[in-house]
Amino acid sequence: MTSNGTSDSVSQFDDATAVVGGGEGTITGRIHDGWDIGGNANGGYLLALAANGMRRIADRPDPVTVTAHYLSPGAPGDVSIAGEVVKRGKRFTTVSGAMFGDDRRIIQVLGTFGDLGGEAPRGLAVVHGTPPSLPPIEQCVLRSGNPALPTPLMDKLDVRLHPDHARYASGDPRTGVAEMAGWFSFADGRTIDTLALLLIADAFPPAVFNLDIPAGWVPTVEFTVHVRATPAPGPVSCVFRSRFVHGGMMEEDGEVWDGNGTLVALSRQLALLPR
Amino acid sequence: MTSNGTSDSVSQFDDATAVVGGGEGTITGRIHDGWDIGGNANGGYLLALAANGMRRIADRPDPVTVTAHYLSPGAPGDVSIAGEVVKRGKRFTTVSGAMFGDDRRIIQVLGTFGDLGGEAPRGLAVVHGTPPSLPPIEQCVLRSGNPALPTPLMDKLDVRLHPDHARYASGDPRTGVAEMAGWFSFADGRTIDTLALLLIADAFPPAVFNLDIPAGWVPTVEFTVHVRATPAPGPVSCVFRSRFVHGGMMEEDGEVWDGNGTLVALSRQLALLPR
Numbered sequence: 001m002t003s004n005g006t007s008d009s010v011s012q013f014d015d016a017t018a019v020v021g022g023g024e025g026t027i028t029g030r031i032h033d034g035w036d037i038g039g040n041a042n043g044g045y046l047l048a049l050a051a052n053g054m055r056r057i058a059d060r061p062d063p064v065t066v067t068a069h070y071l072s073p074g075a076p077g078d079v080s081i082a083g084e085v086v087k088r089g090k091r092f093t094t095v096s097g098a099m100f101g102d103d104r105r106i107i108q109v110l111g112t113f114g115d116l117g118g119e120a121p122r123g124l125a126v127v128h129g130t131p132p133s134l135p136p137i138e139q140c141v142l143r144s145g146n147p148a149l150p151t152p153l154m155d156k157l158d159v160r161l162h163p164d165h166a167r168y169a170s171g172d173p174r175t176g177v178a179e180m181a182g183w184f185s186f187a188d189g190r191t192i193d194t195l196a197l198l199l200i201a202d203a204f205p206p207a208v209f210n211l212d213i214p215a216g217w218v219p220t221v222e223f224t225v226h227v228r229a230t231p232a233p234g235p236v237s238c239v240f241r242s243r244f245v246h247g248g249m250m251e252e253d254g255e256v257w258d259g260n261g262t263l264v265a266l267s268r269q270l271a272l273l274p275r
Numbered sequence: 276m277t278s279n280g281t282s283d284s285v286s287q288f289d290d291a292t293a294v295v296g297g298g299e300g301t302i303t304g305r306i307h308d309g310w311d312i313g314g315n316a317n318g319g320y321l322l323a324l325a326a327n328g329m330r331r332i333a334d335r336p337d338p339v340t341v342t343a344h345y346l347s348p349g350a351p352g353d354v355s356i357a358g359e360v361v362k363r364g365k366r367f368t369t370v371s372g373a374m375f376g377d378d379r380r381i382i383q384v385l386g387t388f389g390d391l392g393g394e395a396p397r398g399l400a401v402v403h404g405t406p407p408s409l410p411p412i413e414q415c416v417l418r419s420g421n422p423a424l425p426t427p428l429m430d431k432l433d434v435r436l437h438p439d440h441a442r443y444a445s446g447d448p449r450t451g452v453a454e455m456a457g458w459f460s461f462a463d464g465r466t467i468d469t470l471a472l473l474l475i476a477d478a479f480p481p482a483v484f485n486l487d488i489p490a491g492w493v494p495t496v497e498f499t500v501h502v503r504a505t506p507a508p509g510p511v512s513c514v515f516r517s518r519f520v521h522g523g524m525m526e527e528d529g530e531v532w533d534g535n536g537t538l539v540a541l542s543r544q545l546a547l548l549p550r
Contacts, residue, residue: 065497065545067342069369069387071362086383087346094344096371096383108361108371110385112344112496121522126486128518211401221387222340224499226545229522243404244538247396247504251541263519266526268543270340270501
């Protein structure tokens with residue numbers, strides 16, 4: 001299941017989401033250092049690690065719809081992943097599970113796994129939506145390695161933001177619209193598969209950074225990703241929007257599109273505003 | 276927790292979602308006859324029944340974010356609801372649970388419960404979105420009681436569709452856009468509370484009925500509702516859209532707005548197309 005476009009070594013993402021065990025035994029893995037933003041492991045990374053264990057339990061390769069509730073921060077270190085198959089059907093297997101750190105439960109996950117076949121979707125298609133309108137990758141703003149925003153995660157990811165949406169980081173006037181769009185690749189060239197989509201759907205700066213509101217840590221309560229197809233090779237284009245910021249909460253809706261113009265993932269999260 | 280605007284009797288919805296037990300004991304309830312469409316109990320009703328049990332386990336009144344995976348049809352009869360508190364925090368309690376029928380698991384649920392205070396949201400609000408543009412209720416088309424579409428559920432609900440969106444039922448040319456908007460009240464005048472929002476978010480005809488594609492049973496795999504505020508008294512306006520129908524799957528996104536123009540719920544489901 002590993003793939004690496006640049007060398008024979010295991011990709012950083014495969015290394016950081018590796019799990020051992022399965023079948024009747026316990027599944028273990030490790031939250032790797034450097035997949036955090038300000039010390040908190042990224043929520044998409046935590047979900048990808050847990051889902052990598054849970055798809056072993058499901059014995060089906062693709063996370064078709066996965067929901068995580070975030071219970072405590074993911075500190076680097078060993079984790080165990082436990083899950084119960086609550087239904088095994090002809091097409092899908094549903095697993096209820098959790099990932100545990102040393103002394104506490106980090107995330108609770110409910111997922112349905114299937115086999116998307118590794119191909120572009122076929123059959124009926126009625127799509128009212130288009131990939132985000134983005135300049136070519138080389139005209140977008142590389143988020144990785146911005147010295148003003150130490151985000152170890154971003155050294156592993158090649159996230160290139162729409163120039164208008166990157167203004168929050170430069171001090172230029174923000175757009176005033178909670179939209180964040182850009183291109184995503186892995187820095188080491190790893191192929192984007194369905195597991196990686198769980199990371200990607202939480203790998204961009206929050207869309208609300210482009211509003212004129214106080215910035216701050218925005219903890220995720222709940223995060224759901226629908227994986228709709230296996231991405232074609234190459235970078236994906238992504239857009240994230242928050243339309244409803246009120247009552248101390250906000251949603252963030254994401255779309256991930258492959259180079260063939262296929263919507264490959266839809267995501268939504270519920271997050272809290274600072275009180 | 277019951278409320279009824281028209282009589283002293285218990286409302287139909289309260290009766291159909293009633294549960295007994297809790298604390299250390301088993302929670303039981305009953306899937307009532309007549310909350311189905313073509314014999315399958317409505318998914319929103321099943322989720323409301325399960326969540327009514329789970330909020331007892333959480334000991335917090337409002338389902339802030341609830342996700343259900345649908346495992347087997349809900350036939351009328353006794354059910355038990357089991358759940359584990361996976362985190363009890365200062366503001367929220369997260370419960371992983373399931374609802375079981377006679378011999379099988381009907382739905383698996385992951386929910387975070389809190390207390391929204393029964394008031395309109397306060398504080399920072401940045402909202403880019405508006406309630407659906409609808410004619411007055413009396414100019415919308417009552418779905419209930421349409422003899423061509425026997426849907427027992429609709430006798431209990433006062434669902435009034437935008438006239439353009441109701442054309443799928445009359446044989447007139449459809450809009451060709453997967454959008455379904457309208458007003459919702461309970462037929463017996465029951466107040467719309469946060470539990471009812473779980474039903475409402477799945478109580479409209481599928482938005483894809485307005486596409487020129489073969490109609491058919493569209494089984495839900497996963498359904499998530501974010502309850503963002505306690506609704507003001509009176510009917511709510513709702514809109515449901517499916518933008519991405521491809522690869523044998525579709526999403527349906529819903530918005531529920533109260534009479535004060537507050538977004539009170541956001542929903543999304545992943546459903547399967549007939550193969």
